[in-house]
Amino acid sequence: MSGLAANIHANTPTLTVVDSRGLDVRTVAYCRAIEATEAEKRINxxxxxxxxxxxxxxxxxxxxxxxxxxxxxxxxxxxxxxxxxxxxxxxxxxxxxxxxxxxxxxxxxxxxxxxxxxxxxxxxxxxxxxxxxxxxxxxxxxxxxxxxxxxxxxxxxxxxxxxxxxxxxxxxxxxxxxxxxxxxxxxxxxxxxxxxxxxxxxxxxxxxxxxxxPVAQAATSVTCFNPLGDVLEQVDAKDNRQLFDYTVDGQLLANHLQLSGQATPLTLVSDIAYSAGGQVERETAGNGVVSTLRYSAEDGRLIQFHAARDDSVPLQDLRYDYDPVGNILSVEDAALPIRYFANQRVEPISRYDYDSLYQLTRATGWETGRVSRGPEFNRFDNPSAVANFQQTYHYDAGGNLLELVHVGPQNHSRKVSAARYSNRCLPYQDDRPPTDDQIAAAFDGNGNLLMLQPGQIMGWDLRNQLREVRPVKRESGDDCEWYFYGGDGMRRRKVRVTHTSARSLISEVRYLPGLEIRTHEGTGEVLHVICVQAGRSVMQVLHWETPPPAGIANDQFRYNLTDHLGSSSLELDSEAGVISQETYHPYGGTAWFAGRSEVEASYKTVRYSGKERDATGLYYYGFRYYVSWLQRWISPDPAGNVDGLNYFLYVLNSPVVFSDADGLVKFKPMLTLSFDSDRIDTRQRGISFSKSKLDEHGQGAKYFHGSDSSSLLAFTLGESSLTGHLLPMGKLLEEKLFPFGGEAGNALRKGAVNKEYVSTVNFDNFGGAYDYSNLNNGKQWNPEVGKVDLESHLGDLSQKEMDPDFHEAKRELLQGRLERWAALDSDSRQLVENSFAVVYGVLPDSSDAGRIIRVSSDVQGETGVRFGIASEEIRVVFTEEPHMDLVTKILRSHPPAKDVLVKAFSQVRR
Known part of the structure; x- marks a missing residue:
């Protein structure tokens, strides 16, 4: 069955109703999940x-x-x-x-x-x-x-x-x-x-x-940067040293790890090759495994991820098939054989169907075939114990997944019931739905779930962060797992207390930059886990301060091969031997988990979507916890309605296509922003747009500028930039107006290379603006040409290092930016803090001479041209449909931009 069957999508448009002011007041979508049935209206x-x-x-x-x-x-x-x-x-x-x-x-x-x-x-x-x-x-x-x-x-x-x-x-x-x-x-x-x-x-x-x-237990980390803010070296609290090499255009080329006490560093990944669009095409891991990625020439989508040893024996060969809008229809691992078990032919392929709203409605694949042994662990010496499965999903009009029907050896079927007046849900117990009173009692006033499963109590701190889980209730004292968070909301410490008849045992994890320190009071184990992002692969090095477990060598290197969502599918050792293999059901449950040793497999913590799974079974994403057996978050979205009005919904019910970086907003891992920028000779990564469609829907715009951060919109409009212009920076510096740049907005986002609130303009970019400010003779940018000699705006960095006036100007700029940030309204801050893609269609007026073009790369993988834009010069803004209301709201609140049209990416995608 096709995931985009014509009958499913026939006559299912999306309609927008506007009032007399041109503001959206109603959006009508049509949902059909089964062919030959009447589509249901879904009205927002x-x-x-x-x-x-x-x-x-x-x-x-x-x-x-x-x-x-x-x-x-x-x-x-x-x-x-x-x-x-x-x-x-x-x-x-x-x-x-x-x-x-x-x-x-x-x-x-x-x-x-x-x-x-x-x-x-x-x-x-x-x-x-x-x-x-x-x-x-x-x-x-x-x-x-x-x-x-x-x-x-x-x-x-x-x-x-x-x-x-x-x-x-x-x-x-x-x-x-x-x-x-x-x-x-x-x-x-x-x-x-x-x-x-x-x-x-x-x-x-x-x-x-x-x-x-005591001070003796303090953990000190050191990081070295180059003049552009790229990390060159990172030394963790136990003196393990990570080193990074870059290409001439600032992309990662290789990284190395020198363990404490070692004389020379070891290469973790090298020879990273990129396409012209910035996508990784090939890389070599330190264990000799070569990963090759192929992309569709038409739209840049990943179509194959192949990983093999030096002897060309494939370890992983993922092949992707898509529908026209980018939903994944199938994933095949051609490195695995067809297997036969219990009168079934089991192919290593997963297939997916969607409704007309692109919610996942059906999935097929393979899972462990022996119910008695469960899905947690199998040995490699029993490779045939697999079977086919099918899952179907049924949602209500609010997007709540009310029923999951699982057909296969494992019993994963589940039904939940939603509260009458909210999206708070509880599962059925003994095939009986919960009452509204029971649902109300299961959540606190802010919507935080109070019981993970019957008898497993959860407690929350005053910031709506999960404080504790009590998985086992005992008369002598409950087993408990506590969580401690830093001021940035990220988890810094996890402490688990288990009680026995004789004593209480404490195990602890401390999270430090590039390092986790794990201790267990009962066994006396002290384990340092060095965490490294080695190209596309996430890897850990396990170093025991105490004797390691039997069968595991100290300083064990673990390379993780991942799928498109970042889920860890294969763990490899330093000789490319397979430690463990894991596959997942679409919503994150383990379908198959096998390894060469149960002891080795027990040290795997990074799993679905590249996130840590706690002993409670919860996945820790950053700002929230995800429960895979309920297919939803256990607390409302701290970012509000950025992913719609259902605050518990996991990635809009499309877990095969989307992921979530930190529990705030969904994103499409393989489709970060990229577009053809007309006459500006720059290209970014990800989605491809049709030039003809841009011309058709661009409202006369001559240039198109895009980013995966919407900060440009926040800082172009209104009083936040005083003049209404984002640039020219030099002129604004001269007048001491201290504008925010798009780079400042980017740096406030998770994932920015330089995360220090607003001190984010790259050294060379600021230098160019400083030269322009002082000399007032920078080479002008002709909008008809769309290019400028950037070197005319970049001074000698070494000279500026010795120029006290330059540093004084820089300090003034940073302080001015801090003051601007404090003055921004909440909606503008939301545009900065919550990343989503936007493309601006711009028609410059005649006053463009003298604007500075600047290349920014504050966010890893993003390279784009930034140039001066006045709010009245924006003709159209394109973005994803869920964000159209927010963008429209911002534009309507600023008179110079109130007539700017907001359109969906679907109108201009190639």
């Missing part, structure tokens, strides 16, 4: 206020219910200040939130449905000084404190002036001892808390230090 409804802001939003399920039940609420209700900031919101999934802002629109205080509050104190430069939180019926607790360097000489020599040098957060304390000129952290130290409880940080430093473990 928005009610807007007098200035066009959405004040009520309904998804198709609650909008349909609203017609029958007057008590049915909107999915999301928003209330705004006079300046347009969201003061209050009520989400049926995430609860109620109230926010107050300061004179510069900085967030000051928030309250939520759990009766918890949060308050932030700032200094005169609007830098946060302390964060205070209060739970229901609890005393106020200081959960974070910040210290900043002054302008003293001791700080100046380490580039610390004005920078954060100490951050006390819920996991411990991070101290920064040196910054690079590009803003990257060169040297930092992490100290953890003595007690396994949330801190209440005192005012004085000695009192704070008393809460920490």
């Amino acid at each position: 409804r928005s009610a807007r206020d007098s200035v066009g802001r959405p004040v009520k939003q309904w998804d198709p399920r609650l909008w349909a219910l609203n017609k029958k039940d007057a008590a049915s609420p909107a999915n999301l209700i928003s209330r705004y200040s006079l300046s347009g900031k969201v003061l209050g919101s009520i989400s049926v999934d995430a609860g109620e939130r109230i926010s107050l802002f300061g004179d510069s629109d900085q967030p000051v205080q928030t309250w939520c449905s759990r009766d918890t509050g949060r308050r932030i104190e700032y200094d005169n430069l609007l830098r946060p000084l302390a964060v205070f939180e209060q739970g229901k019926d609890e005393a106020v607790r200081c959960t974070e404190r910040y210290e900043y360097a002054d302008a003293g000489a001791d700080f100046a020599v380490h580039n610390q002036c004005g920078q954060m040098i100490r951050h006390d957060d819920p996991a411990g304390t991070q101290a920064v001892y040196e910054y690079a000129l590009t803003g990257g952290v060169i040297e930092q130290t992490q100290r953890f808390l003595r007690a396994l409880e949330l801190p209440d940080w005192p005012q004085t430093l000695p009192e704070r230090d008393a809460l920490l473990e």
Whole structure:
């Protein structure tokens, strides 16, 4: 059966209804999952206020219910200040939130449905000084404190002036001892808390230090950068050294690892070759495995991933087939044989079907064939124990996966029931659906799930981060797993306590840059896991400070071959021997897991989507946890409605096509942004657009500029850039307007090379702008040519290193940018913080002479031309359909851009 059967998609358009102001108020889609059936209407409804802001939003399920039940609420209700900031919101999934802002629109205080509050104190430069939180019926607790360097000489020599040098957060304390000129952290130290409880940080430093473990247990990491901010060398807390080589255009060429005590580094990956579009075509791992990738010439989609040893024995040969819009129809691993078991012919191929909304409706593949042994582990000496499976999926109008029917040896069928007025769901128990009261009791006021499975209690901190799971209940004390997070929301520590009749045993994982330290009190094991991104492969080196387990050599290298989602499918040792093999059901459950040794296999932690699976079975993504047997998140999306109004939905029910980097927003791993940029001789990665379709739908635009960050939109419009122009940078610097650049927005995103809030303009880019500012004779850019000699805007970097005026200008720029960031409204910040692809159609006016072209590469793999754009010069903005409302909202709120049309990528894709 074809995944894009013509009968499924016949007469299923997407319609948009606009009001008299041209604002979207209703979107009508048609859903058909079974051929020869009537398509169902799926209506998304928005009610807007007098200035066009959405004040009520309904998804198709609650909008349909609203017609029958007057008590049915909107999915999301928003209330705004006079300046347009969201003061209050009520989400049926995430609860109620109230926010107050300061004179510069900085967030000051928030309250939520759990009766918890949060308050932030700032200094005169609007830098946060302390964060205070209060739970229901609890005393106020200081959960974070910040210290900043002054302008003293001791700080100046380490580039610390004005920078954060100490951050006390819920996991411990991070101290920064040196910054690079590009803003990257060169040297930092992490100290953890003595007690396994949330801190209440005192005012004085000695009192704070008393809460920490001894200085001797501090973990120091060092990173070295080149002048462009690329990482050249990273030394972790145990003196393991990673080294990186780059091509002339800044792409990774090779990386190496020198373990502590070793005299010379070992190569982990080398000879990385790229296509003209920046896609990896070939790389060689340190164990001799050569990976080759082939892409479709028409659209750049990955069609084959082949990995083989030096002797050309294939280890993995994944072959992909797509429908016209990019949904994956099949994945075949041609390196595996056809097998026969229990009167079945088992082919190593998975096939997928979709409904007219591109939700996955059916999947077939292969899994372990022996129920008695379960899906967790098989030995390689029993290769025939496999069988075919089929899964079908049934969704409600809100996207909730209500029923998964599994046909095969394993019993994975599951039904859930959704609450009447929200998308909170619980599974059936003993084939009986939960009542609304039971669902309501299973979640807290903010929508966090309180019980993983019957008897397994979960606790949440005041930031809606999972604090603890109690997997086993005992009279003598429950087994428990605790999680501790840094101020950035990322997990820094995991502690598991298990109780026996004789004693309690503690095992712990500490997460440091490039290193995990794992200890087990019961066995005395101390394990260092060095974590390395070796090209497309993720690898770990297991180094035991104590004797290693029997059958495993110390300093074991583990290379992971992954699929298109980043899921670890093969683990290889340093001689390219197979340690383990794992395949997955579409929503992340293990279909087949085999290895040469159960002891070796037990040390595998990185699995589905390249994420760590905890002992609880939860996958840790960063800002949220995913539960594969329920096919949904256990808490609402902290980013809000960036992926729609169902805050629990996992990647829009398309887990074969999309993944999620950190629990905030879906992305298509193989289709990062790329487009033909007309007369500008630059090409980016990913999606291909048709030039003829761009001309047809481009509203007369002459140039098309795109990025996988929408920050350009945020910083081109309105008062955030004062003049309405993103560039010319030099002129704005001369006038001390300190604009944000697109690079600044990119650096605020997860995945940026330089993550230090806004100090992100590459050294050479800033140098060019500085030259232009001082000399006012930079070579002009002729928009009819679309090119400029970039060297005329780039000064000698070594001379600028010695120029104090240059560094003073740079400091002013960074401080100015910080002030601009504090002044941005929440919607503009959302455009920066949540990455999604946008393409701007631009028709420059006659005043373009003198604008600077700049090449930026703050985000790994992205190379694009940035040039001056005034908001009134934008003719059209293209983006993915789920983000059209947000982009439209921003444009409508700025008079110079209120007439700009927003269109979907589907209109211009090749």
